[in-house]
Amino acid sequence: MTDVADPAAVPVPLTTRKDWSSDQEVRWCPGCGDYSILAAVQMLMPELGVRREKTVFLSGIGCAARFPYYMNTYGLHSIHGRAPAIATGLAATRPDLDVWVVTGDGDALSIGGNHLIHALRRNVNITILLFNNQIYGLTKGQYSPTSEVAKVTKSTPFGSLEQPFNPLSVALGAEATFVARTHDMDRKHMMETFRRAHAHRGASFVEIYQNCNVFNDGAFEQITGKGNRENMLIPLVHGEPIRFGADGEHGVVMLRDGSVEVVSVADVAESDLLVHDEHRDNPGLAFQLSRLSRGPYEPTPIGVFRDVDRTEYGAAMSRQLEEAVERKGPGDVAALLRSGSSWTVS
Amino acid sequence: MSDTTTNPPAPHILDRVVIRFAGDSGDGMQLAGDRFTTSSALLGNDLATFPDFPAEIRAPAGTLAGVSAFQVHISDHDILTPGDSPNVLVAMNPAALRANIATLSPGSTLIVNVDAFDERNLAKAGYTTDPLSDGSLGAFVVYEVPMTSITTEVSKDAGVKPRDAERSKNFFALGLISWLYTRPIEATAAWIEQRYADKELVREANLRALKAGFHFGETAELFESNYEVRPAALDPGEYVNITGNTAVAWGLIAVSSTSGLPLFLGTYPITPASDILHELSKHKQFGVRTFQAEDEIAGIGAAIGASFGGSLGVTTTSGPGLDLKSEMMGLAVSLEIPLLIIDIQRGGPSTGLPTKTEQADLLSAMYGRHGESPLPIVAAKTPSHCFEATLEAARLAVKYRTPVILLSDGYLANGTEPWRLPEVASLPVIDPDFATRTNHTLDDGTEVFWPYVRDEETLARPWAPPGLAGLEHRIGGLEKADLSGAVNYDGANHERMTRLRAAKIAGIAHDIAPVDVDDVDGDADVLVVGWGSTYGAIAAGVRRVRARGHAVAHAHLVHLNPFPADLGEVLGRYRRVLVPEVNMGQLSRLLRAEYLVDAVPFNQVKGVPFRAADMEAAILQQIEAVAAGIPTASSERKVSDR
Numbered sequence: 012m013t014d015v016a017d018p019a020a021v022p023v024p025l026t027t028r029k030d031w032s033s034d035q036e037v038r039w040c041p042g043c044g045d046y047s048i049l050a051a052v053q054m055l056m057p058e059l060g061v062r063r064e065k066t067v068f069l070s071g072i073g074c075a076a077r078f079p080y081y082m083n084t085y086g087l088h089s090i091h092g093r094a095p096a097i098a099t100g101l102a103a104t105r106p107d108l109d110v111w112v113v114t115g116d117g118d119a120l121s122i123g124g125n126h127l128i129h130a131l132r133r134n135v136n137i138t139i140l141l142f143n144n145q146i147y148g149l150t151k152g153q154y155s156p157t158s159e160v161a162k163v164t165k166s167t168p169f170g171s172l173e174q175p176f177n178p179l180s181v182a183l184g185a186e187a188t189f190v191a192r193t194h195d196m197d198r199k200h201m202m203e204t205f206r207r208a209h210a211h212r213g214a215s216f217v218e219i220y221q222n223c224n225v226f227n228d229g230a231f232e233q234i235t236g237k238g239n240r241e242n243m244l245i246p247l248v249h250g251e252p253i254r255f256g257a258d259g260e261h262g263v264v265m266l267r268d269g270s271v272e273v274v275s276v277a278d279v280a281e282s283d284l285l286v287h288d289e290h291r292d293n294p295g296l297a298f299q300l301s302r303l304s305r306g307p308y309e310p311t312p313i314g315v316f317r318d319v320d321r322t323e324y325g326a327a328m329s330r331q332l333e334e335a336v337e338r339k340g341p342g343d344v345a346a347l348l349r350s351g352s353s354w355t356v357s
Numbered sequence: 358m359s360d361t362t363t364n365p366p367a368p369h370i371l372d373r374v375v376i377r378f379a380g381d382s383g384d385g386m387q388l389a390g391d392r393f394t395t396s397s398a399l400l401g402n403d404l405a406t407f408p409d410f411p412a413e414i415r416a417p418a419g420t421l422a423g424v425s426a427f428q429v430h431i432s433d434h435d436i437l438t439p440g441d442s443p444n445v446l447v448a449m450n451p452a453a454l455r456a457n458i459a460t461l462s463p464g465s466t467l468i469v470n471v472d473a474f475d476e477r478n479l480a481k482a483g484y485t486t487d488p489l490s491d492g493s494l495g496a497f498v499v500y501e502v503p504m505t506s507i508t509t510e511v512s513k514d515a516g517v518k519p520r521d522a523e524r525s526k527n528f529f530a531l532g533l534i535s536w537l538y539t540r541p542i543e544a545t546a547a548w549i550e551q552r553y554a555d556k557e558l559v560r561e562a563n564l565r566a567l568k569a570g571f572h573f574g575e576t577a578e579l580f581e582s583n584y585e586v587r588p589a590a591l592d593p594g595e596y597v598n599i600t601g602n603t604a605v606a607w608g609l610i611a612v613s614s615t616s617g618l619p620l621f622l623g624t625y626p627i628t629p630a631s632d633i634l635h636e637l638s639k640h641k642q643f644g645v646r647t648f649q650a651e652d653e654i655a656g657i658g659a660a661i662g663a664s665f666g667g668s669l670g671v672t673t674t675s676g677p678g679l680d681l682k683s684e685m686m687g688l689a690v691s692l693e694i695p696l697l698i699i700d701i702q703r704g705g706p707s708t709g710l711p712t713k714t715e716q717a718d719l720l721s722a723m724y725g726r727h728g729e730s731p732l733p734i735v736a737a738k739t740p741s742h743c744f745e746a747t748l749e750a751a752r753l754a755v756k757y758r759t760p761v762i763l764l765s766d767g768y769l770a771n772g773t774e775p776w777r778l779p780e781v782a783s784l785p786v787i788d789p790d791f792a793t794r795t796n797h798t799l800d801d802g803t804e805v806f807w808p809y810v811r812d813e814e815t816l817a818r819p820w821a822p823p824g825l826a827g828l829e830h831r832i833g834g835l836e837k838a839d840l841s842g843a844v845n846y847d848g849a850n851h852e853r854m855t856r857l858r859a860a861k862i863a864g865i866a867h868d869i870a871p872v873d874v875d876d877v878d879g880d881a882d883v884l885v886v887g888w889g890s891t892y893g894a895i896a897a898g899v900r901r902v903r904a905r906g907h908a909v910a911h912a913h914l915v916h917l918n919p920f921p922a923d924l925g926e927v928l929g930r931y932r933r934v935l936v937p938e939v940n941m942g943q944l945s946r947l948l949r950a951e952y953l954v955d956a957v958p959f960n961q962v963k964g965v966p967f968r969a970a971d972m973e974a975a976i977l978q979q980i981e982a983v984a985a986g987i988p989t990a991s992s993e994r995k996v997s998d999r
Contacts, residue, residue, distance in 0.1 A: 021826070033831065035843065064826040069662075080831050080844065085823035087665055088833025089658075090688050096655035100662025100670065104621050104646060108666070108823055126658070129651040328646055335641035342643030344614045345781045347607060351597040352544075353778065354399050356588075 026057040033083040044195035044221035045074060045142060049081055051201040052140075058202075059209060066109045067101065069094045071118040074149050074223075075142040078113040092123020095130035098137045103325040109209065112139045116157040117147050120176050124156075128185035133324040134213035140205070141178055141218050146227035159306055164226075179301035179316060182216040183294045189213065190297060190317040194220035194244075196235040200313065207315055213323045220307060231307045245273075247300070247314035252284035255310065263303065263312075271299045273310050289318040368539050368585040373432035375440030376534060378527075379457050380449030380470075381418050382411055382425040385527030390427025392531055392548065396540040398598040398775055401588030402431040405893065406773045407439035407966070412628065412711040419481035424456040431538075433587040437893035437900075439772065441968035445537075447530050449473060449504070451482035458488075463496035468533065470526065472505035500579055504529050507573065511565040517558050525559075525566035532570025539585045542571050594777040601740040601769035602629070604776070605699060606636035608747025609671060610643050616755065616787035618669040623648045623659035628711040629767040630673045630701040653681035657698065661685060664694045667791065667822030669751065671697040675767075676705045676718055683726050688834045689760035690730040690858065693809075693818050696760040697750055701770045702889075704964050713964030714767035716889045717940035722762040723918055723947065729855045731862040733757070734918040736764040738892035741776035743769060746915060748785060749869075755787050756868075757861060758817045764917070766939075768890045768966050792819035795827055797840070808832055808842040815868075816861035866919040872927045876910035877903070882983045884910040884931035885976060886956070888917055888944050891937050891967055898972025907980050917944070925952045933979050933989065935959055937967060955989045 031053045039045045056066070066084040070076035072091035079086030089097050094112045102110045112130075119127045119141050130137065146164070147153040153166040157178060161170040182190045189211040193204040201219065208215035220231040234243035245255045245263065253263040254276060262276045262284040271285060288296060297317040304311035336342075376393070378386045387408055394406050407428040416423030430440035445466040448454035450473035461467070474489055488494055489501060508529045512522035528549070535542050546564060553560035574580060599607075613620035624634050626649065638647040646663070650656040653674055660670030674682060679700045689696045702718045704710025722734045733753045737746035743765055750763040795804040796819065806828040809818050821828045830842060838845035839853050874884070875896075887895045892913050899911045912927060914920065928934055928948065934956045936945035942958035949956050959975045961967060982989075 035831075062826070063829055064824055067823050079833070082831075083829055085829050086831035086833075087662075087692075088831065088835065089661075090684055090834055093654060093658045093685070096650065096658030097662035097665070099650075099655070100621060100623055100648065100659030100664075100668075101666045102662075103648065103659070104619060104663045104668045105666040105823065125651050126655055129655065328648075332641045332644055332646070339642040342610070342614065342640065344611050344643075344784075347610060347640065347643075348597065348778045348781070349595065351599070351603075352395055352399060353595050353597045354401065355595050356401060356591045356593050 023060050023062055026063070028053045028057065031056045031063065031083050033081055035080045037081050038077065039074060040225050042224040043074070044144065044223070045078070047195045047198060048140070048142065048201065048219055048221065049078065051198045052205060053082070054198070055202045055205050059206065061109055065107060066111070068111045068113060069098045069101070070113045071123055072149070073115040073118045073147075075113050075115040075221075076118060092118050092121070093126060094118070095123065095126040095135075095137070095139065099130055099133065099135045099324070102136045103328050106136065106325045106329060110137045112137050114139060114141050115148075116141065116143045116145060116155045116178070120156040120178060120181065128181070131182055131185040131187040131214045131216060134186075134188055134321050135324045136213055136326070138205075138208045138215045139217065141216065142221040143178055143218050144221045144223035144227055145175075145230050146223050148223050148226055152226040177301060178218045180298060183298045183301060183317065187214060187216045187317065188319050188321045189215035189315070190301075191216070191315045192218045192220070192313045194231060194235045194313065195222060196237075197240075204314065207318070211318060213321060233308045234311050235307075243310050245303070245310050245312040247287045247289075247312050247316060249287055249289045249315070251287060252281065253287050253312070254284060261310065263300075265299070269295065269299065271303050273303070289315050292319060368583045371584050371586050372434065373430065373436065374445065374538065374584065374586055375428065375430045375443045376445045376447070376538070377426055377428040377443035377457060377460070378447045378530065378534075379424055379426040379453035380527070381452070382413065382423045383415050383418065384425070384449050385524070386425050386427050386449070389527040389531040390429055392545045393534060393540065394429050394598060394773060396535065396542075396544055397429070397431045397586075398596070399544060400540065401591070402433065402586055403435050403589035403591060403775060404429060404431045404598070404773070405436055405439040406430070407768065408771045409965070410712055419450055419452055419478045421452050421456050421482060424453050426453070426457060431586050433589050435589060435591065437897040438966065438969055441970050445534070447534060449526065449530065451478045451484055451488070454488065455482045455484065461497060465497055467494060467497045467499045468530075469499065469501055470504035470530070471501035472503050502533065502573065502579070504570075507569055508566045511569045512562040515558070515561045515565065517562045521558065522562050525562040528563045528566040529570035529573075532567040532572075533574045536571045536574030537580060537583050539583055542567055591775065592777060596775045596777050598773050599741050599744075599776045600632070600771055600773050601737060601743040601765050602632040602701070602771070603636055604741055604743035605673075605747050605763075605765065606633050608744040609637065609669075609697075609751070610640060610645060611744070611781070611784055612748055612751040612787060613643060613645065613669060615784050616669065616751075616789055618667070618755070618787070618789050620645045620671065621648065621660060621663035621668040622646070622671045622673065623650055623656040623663065624673045625650050625653045625656045625678060627653070627675045627678050629703055629770045630675045630678075630699070632770065633673045633699065633701075653678035654685060657682040657685040657696075660696060661689055661692070661694060664696050665692075665822065667789075667820075667824075669695065669697070669755070671699065673699045673701070675701045675703050675711075677708065679718055679721060679725070686732065686760055687726045687728060687730050690726070690732055691834050692832055693758045693858070694760070695754040695758055695820065697754055697763060698760055699747075699763045699765065702764060702766040704962065710964045712767065714890065714966060715939050715962055715964065716764070716766050716891070717943065717962065718764065719888070719917060719940065719943040720946070722764060729859065731859050731918065732759055733761045733862055733865055734764060734916070735761060736889040736915060736917055737769055738889060738913055738915065740769050740772050740774050742892075744776070749915070752785060752787050753865060755789060756817065757815055757865060758820055759862065764889060766890050789820065792821035792828060793825065806830055807840050809837055810840050811857070811861075816857060816864060863919050865916075866922040869916045869921055871923045872912050872914070872921045874910055874912045874927055875899070876908075878908060881908040881910040882932040883935060883976060883979045884912060884928065884933070885935045885937065886912050886914065886928070886944070886948065887937055888914040891939065894967035894969055894972050895937060897969035898976055901969060901973040902976045902980070905977075907977070909976050909980065914944070917947075920951065928952050928954045933957065933983050935976060935979050937972060937975065939967065957989055
């Protein structure tokens with residue numbers, strides 16, 4: 012038996028990806044996009060200068076939800092859709108921890124939709140990674156709340172009838188303070204996006220386009236395929252005009268009605284290009300950008316859509332406790348019991 | 358008023374009295390009852406209260422559905438229930454009279470607000486003739502008091518509009534009853550001054566109404582004399598009058614304080630549990646974090662997250678919420694993590710009777726999760742016992758790393774009784790006993806932490822909140838390999854884990870008090886076994902039966918899972934076991950299943966507690982049946998037919 016050293020006394024040790032990998036065999040299907048996301052996270056962690064013992068990965072149910080088992084940190088694999096609720100209790104009571112929530116499109120937006128939006132509006136200090144593959148994988152191929160209309164799946168042999176959610180629009184509508192999108196084909200972009208999400212105080216929401224090669228293979232190929240990216244992915248850079256293409260020949264402009272549109276830079280003045288502003292208090296711009304593409308077959312923005320400051324929930328809760336102590340002094344149980352009208356029988 | 362002062366007659370001494378204040382839900386009856394109770398507590402009476410109100414905040418005025426009542430029983434000796442039937446009914450309108458008249462015994466006193474007995478109100482209450490004049494109240498002593506008009510009149514020159522002034526009539530009724538039962542009104546007057554400090558007109562109207570009511574009793578010569586109920590000979594000590602919900606909240610704070618575990622309440626508002634949230638949210642100086650979640654599931658989920666992080670996670674709810682939390686409870690069973698689920702039971706199924714009491718969640722607490730998912734169940738028996746029961750539930754949760762369900766109900770939640778305050782230093786200390794070191798050596802010599810290595814005696818697993826290097830581990834709702842906790846689908850391992858989880862909970866039987874049997878001479882044939890809020894009615898019924906010269910035994914279970922180790926032996930000592938419950942027979946079913954005992958159920962689901970008289974009759978019936986040699990099954994039918 013070994014006693015464990017007081018973590019505060021020890022400087023953050025240098026680690027490698029291996030230190031962050033658990034001894035569990037990874038059991039996703041060969042070729043699944045989840046592997047590259049796991050690699051990106053495990054490779055990022057040594058760069059963040061954080062402690063394994065202060066890091067917690069939480070998840071619900073679904074393929075993505077196996078993620079915590081593969082991280083050599085504290086971890087909790089819970090029940091379907093509820094990880095944001097569990098994370099809220101953990102983050103609100105343990106501000107010293109880095110709490111990551113790994114979820115999927117069914118977990119976060121169907122069964123767990125309620126918890127997702129409330130964790131976002133409360134601005135709980137958690138980092139949510141939503142693996143969006145637009146299909147139910149673990150239950151073997153039913154349509155999901157992000158599947159396109161008319162999608163034929165096991166449960167919709169004649170095509171899905173439902174309008175899908177736009178995850179970023181949902182997050183922005185839920186008052187999220189950090190909203191970003193990345194994809195599983197670009198490790199560098201994932202790492203940079205996750206780094207930003209981790210650095211944000213409050214709830215960070217990252218949608219990751221993730222390929223399910225078994226039940227929905229190639230769903231994002233038109234935009235994330237190697238030869239397609241330059242013309243189909245629109246990198247958002249704060250303070251820069253939004254443009255893309257091999258020579259930056261495409262751009263985004265805002266129309267008079269407030270909507271945004273892809274244009275050829277040659278057709279407009281360069282000064283007409285929309286300049287990205289992550290920090291704008293009004294979420295309208297981010298919302299418009301989240302709807303620039305109707306699906307992963309049109310030019311689609313990636314990167315950080317929104318990053319604004321708002322009081323983090325757990326910190327606000329802790330402040331109320333401190334203020335109560337300042338006002339009333341530390342709690343005294345004997346005084347509490349006598350706080351009603353008491354009387355004495357002798 | 359006369360200027361010739363005569364000495365008022367000395368008050369008649371009563372040993373006890375039951376008063377019921379009844380009016381519209383907007384009439385302030387709960388407030389009047391509560392203030393009367395406080396005055397009586399300060400005078401040293403023993404007491405028990407029973408607030409009885411509709412689910413609607415303001416049901417249509419003047420209708421039977423909108424009647425809100427508060428019953429208080431005060432006495433000069435120790436009492437167990439809020440009383441079977443009121444000696445005095447204060448009826449603020451015809452609906453209040455009609456809704457409550459059936460509970461009155463002949464000869465009881467009726468004090469009615471005669472101003473409210475107009476044609477419209479009589480019709481709304483369903484009266485075709487005025488009961489005050491049609492002779493139907495002949496069995497009662499009726500006092501007609503113009504409460505509305507006097508209340509309005511006394512505030513006229515204070516600048517209070519008549520419509521506003523009228524709202525103070527509950528204080529007039531309180532003043533009158535205070536005179537009738539010789540309660541001083543100074544404490545209530547001071548309370549009004551403080552409560553309405555910044556609402557001058559309301560304060561003035563209430564004060565004037567209170568005093569007018571008191572003086573009306575003194576001077577109206579309507580009443581022959583007034584009454585006195587002297588202090589009860591309670592055990593020496595400091596007392597407060599406490600509701601079950603407050604006792605739960607204070608119990609949680611006490612546990613947090615003695616254990617050093619930060620308290621986290623994750624909950625969603627639901628009647629009749631919300632007052633625990635309200636109370637705890639006032640006491641943040643104890644480091645109490647209260648979280649009003651988006652739903653019942655998130656409430657318990659956040660509590661599990663807090664427990665995972667090393668807090669004492671608690672969730673509070675009532676029936677419908679208990680249903681919603683079941684998947685999370687299953688997760689907590691699988692995680693083997695300390696957690697308190699506090700269920701303030703109410704009438705069901707579905708939304709049922711939100712403000713009425715019932716104890717019909719026992720089987721749900723016992724079996725209401727999929728899979729084999731046992732957890733301990735603790736039940737409070739009186740409002741003040743909610744404190745002790747909370748401490749016990751927390752002790753089991755922390756020591757055995759398990760979710761525990763604490764059952765209370767609407768009657769305990771809102772009812773009050775005097776509670777002798779414990780010495781804080783004497784409260785049991787709960788040791789979180791967090792894991793601080795690795796606990797297993799791998800074949801290659803590596804020291805590791807395995808989350809499912811169990812304590813040999815308790816079978817509890819280590820609790821290792823995040824923060825310590827070397828103890829990083831992953832747990833979840835998938836079945837785990839024994840010891841290492843790694844995901845494991847092997848059938849033999851699943852059976853071993855299932856049996857280990859069951860054995861851990863079953864083993865608690867040896868860590869709880871044996872059954873406390875109240876059997877004076879040990880010669881009773883009939884044992885009454887109860888749980889939860891039936892305690893008062895059963896104990897009062899037992900007293901009555903004994904007063905008639907019969908022997909009867911009473912055992913009241915606080916631990917419902919597991920049962921105390923000696924329960925089977927205790928049941929076997931008696932020829933007849935009677936199990937009264939405010940449900941359709943849940944404990945009786947468990948006792949029959951567990952001990953093959955021919956337990957006789959005695960059930961009622963009327964949204965109100967049992968009356969002592971009903972209990973007395975049911976016990977006597979069993980005693981007579983035993984004497985007459987009638988077998989159990991037939992007497993069971995008779996009891997059920999009641």
